[in-house]
Amino acid sequence: MPKVVVAGAGLAGLTAAISAREAGANVVLLEKGDRTDVGGNAAFSGGLFLFCYDGPADLTSITQDYEAGMWADRIEAPPYTTEAYTDELMAMSNGRADPQLVRALTNRSLDTVRWLTEKGVRFTFNRTVGAHVREGILHIPPGQILTSTGNGMSRGFEVIKPLVRRAEQLGVEFRWSTPLVEVLRSNGRAVAAAVGDDEPVPADALVITSGGFQANTELRRRYLGPEWENVKLRGTRLATGDGLTAALRAGAGEAGTWASCHSAAVDPTMPSPGCSEAAPPFPLHGFWLGVLVNRDGERFVDEGPGPWVKNYSKMGKAIMRQPGCEAYEIFDQRTAKRVADEFAGDAVPIVAATVPELAERIGTPADALVRTIKEFNRACQDSRTAKGITPPKSQDATPLDHPPFVAYHAVAGLTFTFGGVRIDPNGRALDPDGVPVPGLYAAGEATGGLFYGDYPGGAALMRAAVFGRAAGRTAAIEGSDSAGLESF
Numbered sequence: 001m002p003k004v005v006v007a008g009a010g011l012a013g014l015t016a017a018i019s020a021r022e023a024g025a026n027v028v029l030l031e032k033g034d035r036t037d038v039g040g041n042a043a044f045s046g047g048l049f050l051f052c053y054d055g056p057a058d059l060t061s062i063t064q065d066y067e068a069g070m071w072a073d074r075i076e077a078p079p080y081t082t083e084a085y086t087d088e089l090m091a092m093s094n095g096r097a098d099p100q101l102v103r104a105l106t107n108r109s110l111d112t113v114r115w116l117t118e119k120g121v122r123f124t125f126n127r128t129v130g131a132h133v134r135e136g137i138l139h140i141p142p143g144q145i146l147t148s149t150g151n152g153m154s155r156g157f158e159v160i161k162p163l164v165r166r167a168e169q170l171g172v173e174f175r176w177s178t179p180l181v182e183v184l185r186s187n188g189r190a191v192a193a194a195v196g197d198d199e200p201v202p203a204d205a206l207v208i209t210s211g212g213f214q215a216n217t218e219l220r221r222r223y224l225g226p227e228w229e230n231v232k233l234r235g236t237r238l239a240t241g242d243g244l245t246a247a248l249r250a251g252a253g254e255a256g257t258w259a260s261c262h263s264a265a266v267d268p269t270m271p272s273p274g275c276s277e278a279a280p281p282f283p284l285h286g287f288w289l290g291v292l293v294n295r296d297g298e299r300f301v302d303e304g305p306g307p308w309v310k311n312y313s314k315m316g317k318a319i320m321r322q323p324g325c326e327a328y329e330i331f332d333q334r335t336a337k338r339v340a341d342e343f344a345g346d347a348v349p350i351v352a353a354t355v356p357e358l359a360e361r362i363g364t365p366a367d368a369l370v371r372t373i374k375e376f377n378r379a380c381q382d383s384r385t386a387k388g389i390t391p392p393k394s395q396d397a398t399p400l401d402h403p404p405f406v407a408y409h410a411v412a413g414l415t416f417t418f419g420g421v422r423i424d425p426n427g428r429a430l431d432p433d434g435v436p437v438p439g440l441y442a443a444g445e446a447t448g449g450l451f452y453g454d455y456p457g458g459a460a461l462m463r464a465a466v467f468g469r470a471a472g473r474t475a476a477i478e479g480s481d482s483a484g485l486e487s488f
């Protein structure tokens with residue numbers, strides 16, 4: 001029986017471990033954190049998966065769970081096709097996403113969601129990502145679909161819990177507080193994981209699923225820029241890039257852009273998460289329902305270029321480019337309640353009866369903020385767009401004229417980095433010439449090649465599951481060919 005060693009117990013690692021075990025391997029799952037850290041970024045995530053489907057039957061084959069109040073006599077869900085998914089990934093990466101990885105992700109997405117449900121993950125229709133009931137019909141906009149069950153914006157731990165249970169049932173051996181520090185090789189083949197002071201863990205195949213480098217201050221400064229040095233993290237503090245840099249030292253090539261990342265607008269008063277089980281929801285406020293202004297009182301970005309799940313990952317980067325790397329999200333009473341109830345979590349709003357008073361409270365020049373809001377209000381049209389101003393607001397534009405006014409302070413929150421190990425669609429780590437590094441595999445945020453400038457919400461969990469599952473299976477099959485041939 002081949003021995004597969006997986007490094008990192010996030011979603012990519014758990015899916016790799018389960019699929020390697022199902023393919024007949026002995027599996028050791030190394031995790032840098034302790035048991036309370038299990039799940040990596042997925043544990044803090046919104047639990048949204050982006051996958052292709054033909055219509056309501058595909059969706060109801062996955063879920064019977066509805067959010068409270070979401071029951072309907074009928075479901076209307078226009079198809080979300082592989083072509084639509086491909087177009088989104090290509091458009092958001094300015095055509096740079098690796099077509100082979102795009103094809104694998106889109107083609108295997110529905111089957112992988114079904115595979116997750118077989119492992120016990122439960123999905124629901126979720127109104128915060130677009131599902132809504134109107135006249136007895138549940139409407140699902142294409143590609144704004146299911147999340148795992150759970151509460152509010154943080155549902156990801158509900159994905160992780162059943163997978164840990166399933167991995168344990170299958171006999172995956174978890175080793176907590178055991179970080180991979182080096183990939184050891186013999187005759188060019190990965191043959192063991194060095195884990196610090198302990199004995200190296202021998203492997204017929206080694207899968208790197210240790211996440212991105214977003215929690216590494218030095219790598220952030222080097223690749224993203226000095227302004228990212230003190231950024232707030234939205235997810236795991238343990239993704240310091242050790243696994244992916246170890247893979248590069250072992251001969252793997254780089255892929256994707258190292259100079260970009262997924263970064264949302266977040267509240268600076270909210271603590272960055274600690275261990276996964278106690279993770280509080282990390283509020284996003286709901287920028288798309290109001291306007292975003294910088295500390296000079298000026299708007300600087302189209303807050304509604306499309307559905308928020310397709311655009312929120314670039315708002316942190318837009319804020320990072322503003323004076324002081326900060327902004328304010330401004331709402332009036334048309335939207336303040338919805339923002340507070342659905343998106344703001346424990347964040348405390350700043351409230352004022354007039355715009356000049358609000359400006360004083362948040363420390364922006366009152367004349368500038370008054371001018372910005374007046375111009376915005378004048379530009380709002382019946383079609384809920386604000387045109388003829390720079391920048392425009394393309395969606396959800398309603399005048400801010402129902403006081404009291406409400407502001408939330410916002411800074412960039414870093415979700416994950418985009419650069420990583422080069423892989424093929426089966427999760428084999430490739431060298432800079434595109435040749436597989438024998439015995440080495442990778443998946444999830446430790447890899448690059450799919451995301452560049454931006455990212456469609458739900459595609460990261462989907463990527464972790466699709467390629468984690470593929471890498472685990474390939475490692476088990478190819479590891480069995482080499483089992484016994486190489487000894488460490």
Ligand SMILES: Cc1cc2nc3c(=O)[nH]c(=O)nc-3n(C[C@H](O)[C@H](O)[C@H](O)COP(=O)(O)OP(=O)(O)OC[C@H]3O[C@@H](n4cnc5c(N)ncnc54)[C@H](O)[C@@H]3O)c2cc1C
Binds near residue numbers: 042242
């Ligand atoms: C707040 C938030 C919300 C999100 N919401 C969504 C969403 O709704 N939909 C979506 O698609 N994506 C979402 N994402 C992104 C998504 O969660 C991640 O892309 C995905 O979970 C990555 O999985 P992964 O397994 O590759 O990495 P991770 O989940 O980061 O897992 C890496 C694991 O490796 C461990 N590790 C690190 N170094 C080592 C080492 N040297 N040795 C051993 N183990 C190591 C870490 O402790 C961690 O457990 C969100 C992320 C965050 C932070």
